[in-house]
Amino acid sequence: MEPILTVVIVLVALLIGLGAGYFIRRSIAEAKISSAEEAARQIVEEAKRDAEAVKKEKVLEAKDEVFKLRSEAENELRDRRNEIQRQERRILQKEESLDRKMEQLERKEEELSERDRSIAELQSKVEHLYKEQVSELERISGLTQD
DSSP states (O other): HHHHHHHHHHHHHHHHHHHHHHHHHHHHHHHHHHHHHHHHHHHHHHHHHHHHHHHHHHHHHHHHHHHHHHHHHHHHHHHHHHHHHHHHHHHHHHHHHHHHHHHHHHHHHHHHHHHHHHHHHHHHHHHHHHHHHHHHHHHHHHHOOO
């Protein structure tokens, strides 16, 4: 009986050892899974933090770029406005110069017209006086011009 008892004890010990081994292995595996899940969670959280930091950095870069582009656009617009104002002033000066020249030409034209009228009047007077003198000479001499 002793050999059967030994076999039974060995079998019982083997079953207890297998059961204990199964539970120990299971708890070790659960601990590893839990540890892996925690590590994965930490990695995900760290990735989220990194992604948020990168997002904030890119948003700041984009804002800086927008500010830079806006400043450049405003400077270019200001330069264009200044150039347009300079051109407008130049055009106004040329217009004023042309207006003055036109006024001078009109005055000279009026003066010339007045001179022409004066000359025409004087010529008419001279012709009239010439005719009068010829008539007077004809009368005095008693001869005609023919």
